[in-house]
Amino acid sequence: xxxxxxxKLVIYTIFLAIIILPMLGFTGGAEFQAERAFLVFGIGVALxxxxxxxxxxxxxxxxxDHDKPSLPERIGDRLHRIPKIFTLGPLLLAAGTFPLVANNxxxxxxxxxxxxxxxxxxxxxxxxxCGLLDLGYIAFYAVGAYSYSLLNLTYGFSFWxxxxxxxxxxxxxxxxxxxxxxxxxxxxxxxVTLGFGEIIRLVLNNWDDLTAGPNGLxxxxxxxxxxPTIEDGGLDMVTYxxxxxxxxxxxxxxIAILIIIGxxxxxxxxxxxxxxxxxxxxxxxxxxxVPTTWLKLLAYAMGAGFASVAGAFFAAKLSYVNPNFFLFMxxxxxxxxxxxxxxxxxxxxxxxxFILIAVPEVFRELEAFRMLAFGAxxxxxxxxxxxxxxxxxxxxxxxxxxxxEAERGPQ
Amino acid sequence: xxxxxxxxxxxxxxVHTYYENIHALKGITCTVPKGSIVCLIxxxxxxxxxxLLTISGVERARRGRILFEGQNIExxxxxxxxxxxxxxxxxxRQIFSRMSVMENLEMGAYLRKDKEGIQxxxxxxxxxxxxxxxxxxxxxxxxxxxxxxxxxxxxALMQQPKLLLLDEPSLGLAPKIIERIFETIQExxxxxxxxxxVEQNAHMALTTSDIGYVMExxxxxxxxxxxxxxxxxxxxxxxLGE
Numbered sequence: 279x280x281x282x283x284x285x286k287l288v289i290y291t292i293f294l295a296i297i298i299l300p301m302l303g304f305t306g307g308a309e310f311q312a313e314r315a316f317l318v319f320g321i322g323v324a325l326x327x328x329x330x331x332x333x334x335x336x337x338x339x340x341x342x343d344h345d346k347p348s349l350p351e352r353i354g355d356r357l358h359r360i361p362k363i364f365t366l367g368p369l370l371l372a373a374g375t376f377p378l379v380a381n382n383x384x385x386x387x388x389x390x391x392x393x394x395x396x397x398x399x400x401x402x403x404x405x406x407x408c409g410l411l412d413l414g415y416i417a418f419y420a421v422g423a424y425s426y427s428l429l430n431l432t433y434g435f436s437f438w439x440x441x442x443x444x445x446x447x448x449x450x451x452x453x454x455x456x457x458x459x460x461x462x463x464x465x466x467x468x469x470v471t472l473g474f475g476e477i478i479r480l481v482l483n484n485w486d487d488l489t490a491g492p493n494g495l496x497x498x499x500x501x502x503x504x505x506p507t508i509e510d511g512g513l514d515m516v517t518y519x520x521x522x523x524x525x526x527x528x529x530x531x532x533i534a535i536l537i538i539i540g541x542x543x544x545x546x547x548x549x550x551x552x553x554x555x556x557x558x559x560x561x562x563x564x565x566x567x568v569p570t571t572w573l574k575l576l577a578y579a580m581g582a583g584f585a586s587v588a589g590a591f592f593a594a595k596l597s598y599v600n601p602n603f604f605l606f607m608x609x610x611x612x613x614x615x616x617x618x619x620x621x622x623x624x625x626x627x628x629x630x631x632f633i634l635i636a637v638p639e640v641f642r643e644l645e646a647f648r649m650l651a652f653g654a655x656x657x658x659x660x661x662x663x664x665x666x667x668x669x670x671x672x673x674x675x676x677x678x679x680x681x682x683e684a685e686r687g688p689q
Numbered sequence: 690x691x692x693x694x695x696x697x698x699x700x701x702x703x704v705h706t707y708y709e710n711i712h713a714l715k716g717i718t719c720t721v722p723k724g725s726i727v728c729l730i731x732x733x734x735x736x737x738x739x740x741l742l743t744i745s746g747v748e749r750a751r752r753g754r755i756l757f758e759g760q761n762i763e764x765x766x767x768x769x770x771x772x773x774x775x776x777x778x779x780x781x782r783q784i785f786s787r788m789s790v791m792e793n794l795e796m797g798a799y800l801r802k803d804k805e806g807i808q809x810x811x812x813x814x815x816x817x818x819x820x821x822x823x824x825x826x827x828x829x830x831x832x833x834x835x836x837x838x839x840x841x842x843x844x845a846l847m848q849q850p851k852l853l854l855l856d857e858p859s860l861g862l863a864p865k866i867i868e869r870i871f872e873t874i875q876e877x878x879x880x881x882x883x884x885x886x887v888e889q890n891a892h893m894a895l896t897t898s899d900i901g902y903v904m905e906x907x908x909x910x911x912x913x914x915x916x917x918x919x920x921x922x923x924x925x926x927x928x929l930g931e
Contacts, residue, residue, distance in 0.1 A: 548799075551792070551795075551796065551799075552799065554785070554787075554788065555785055555788070555796050555799075558784075558785035558786060558787055558788060559783045559784070559785055559786075561742075561747055561779055561783060562779055562783040562784065562785065562841075562844075563785075563796070564745075564746075564747055564767040564768070565745055565747065565767060565771065565776070565777045565779055565845075566771065566796050566797055566799050566800075566844065566848065567767070567768045567771035567772055567799050567800040567848065568768060568796075568799055569766070569768040570767075570768075571766070
């Protein structure tokens with residue numbers, strides 16, 4: 279056991295040396311900067327040694343009881359037992375007061391986080407619940423953004439009028455990608471969706487007459503709010519455009535909360551259960567009477583609809599869109615949020631959304647190494663916690679309920 | 690109901706199924722009388738599973754007719770066929786591995802709305818397979834092979850079917866557990882359910898069944914009473930290893 283672990287340690291150390299030494303060593307020209315490179319390398323090796331020590335100590339302890347739920351599961355369980363007002367209340371309060379204490383830059387990052395949370399929740403329906411790997415998800419975000427931009431600039435549609443149209447267009451696009459891929463699975467599906475995402479971006483980039491190509495569209499109105507006032511004795515509606523960052527933050531916060539409620543409802547519904555059955559075993563789901571064809575289309579459509587909402591808000595907030603906002607990298611980030619958060623887990627995705635968007639901002643000073651750190655965190659996470667930050671625990675609550683009902687029995 | 694099919698709950702007439710260009714079923718004709726246990730035996734790759742999947746509508750018959758209670762079902766989608774009363778326990782114990790035992794059984798009752806009936810059937814499944822009751826909170830994937838097979842059968846029973854299709858219930862199981870499962874199959878049948886069984890374990894299948902069909906490379910080559918097939922020299926040589 280110890281010998282094996284030491285062998286692993288040596289291999290990892292060599293691996294680390296190959297990656298880190300040249301990357302950190304040759305930063306300012308061709309001269310090797312040993313000090314800096316070996317400092318980081320040393321930290322890495324120290325972590326590995328620490329890991330080894332922990333493992334050795336653990337191996338002397340009695341083996342863990344497999345029937346006992348793991349620590350995050352227990353934490354999740356504990357959280358569900360606390361009345362919601364004590365867990366959700368402070369969270370909402372924190373979110374509500376955030377713009378009052380934060381500066382504009384922080385609020386802006388907060389808005390971006392919330393947009394990605396919305397996207398993550400939408401993609402969670404497709405990937406997390408239905409098990410369809412979608413690598414072109416950002417295309418639906420683009421559809422939402424461009425729908426609002428074009429409707430607003432060309433026809434003067436307000437945000438509220440354009441939003442449902444954008445959502446419907448997004449859902450149609452979802453079905454367009456969904457229909458031909460109904461019989462596909464896994465890697466084939468991933469490639470097709472990847473291609474679809476790129477097609478949308480390239481169309482936006484090259485359809486100069488409609489989308490103004492790479493220059494993008496600008497000058498869209500912010501989301502308006504209407505409120506009544508009494509002027510000259512008559513009732514009048516005043517239009518107020520949300521231009522301030524705190525205003526926009528509250529706006530996307532409300533959208534995010536609505537999406538969270540919506541996804542939560544879907545998750546617990548009959549449809550949600552059928553999606554999970556499709557993810558687990560499509561043939562078995564079919565045999566159980568789940569209409570897989572249209573439920574898969576529905577998953578694509580719902581996911582695309584949520585992305586469209588986020589996209590429309592994004593375009594309205596920035597008053598500017600261009601095709602380069604919708605690169606493949608964005609799809610990857612959204613997918614990472616879903617996987618990191620724990621596939622199918624709503625709280626996990628919310629936390630992961632904040633971590634993956636906010637942490638790179640915090641480490642902005644590291645510049646080039648930002649993405650390296652991002653990759654390292656993702657890799658480490660997938661090795662040590664493949665089920666995600668907070669594994670989906672909805673099932674457990676259902677058991678409790680059912681057992682209680684069973685124990686009560688017929689009266 | 691068509692008079693000709695009065696006693697047969699299921700009738701296949703010259704059914705042909707293809708996978709792309711591979712001719713998997715080359716004209717299957719067979720009948721399943723109401724209330725009986727019928728088995729389809731044959732070697733690996735003979736087309737037994739394809740036959741069941743074609744009945745369930747997961748695979749499409751390119752030619753031929755499938756009649757369930759006198760009604761043509763070969764063009765219906767799987768969920769409609771399931772709703773008519775055909776349930777299949779798929780091969781290789783395809784259970785929902787990250788769902789609990791309870792949720793797996795609930796998925797079987799996906800098309801049903803009668804809460805009390807579902808509860809009753811769940812109790813019935815638990816009485817048939819008591820081990821499932823002990824493990825009802827456990828995830829399907831953590832069950833042993835035999836337990837997974839029981840869960841797959843239980844899930845199909847939760848559909849409250851008129852016809853139960855079982856695909857290789859003995860696959861990869863220890864002889865003792867196979868015996869248990871076949872005893873339960875007979876018990877289910879005594880409750881009035883018609884069972885169509887596909888098996889490689891010819892001995893077990895034929896001793897349990899009323900009627901047997903022998904399948905070879907997409908065709909049915911023999912059909913008889915199960916007891917007669919057990920005595921049949923060819924069958925004994927090819928499938929019973931005697």
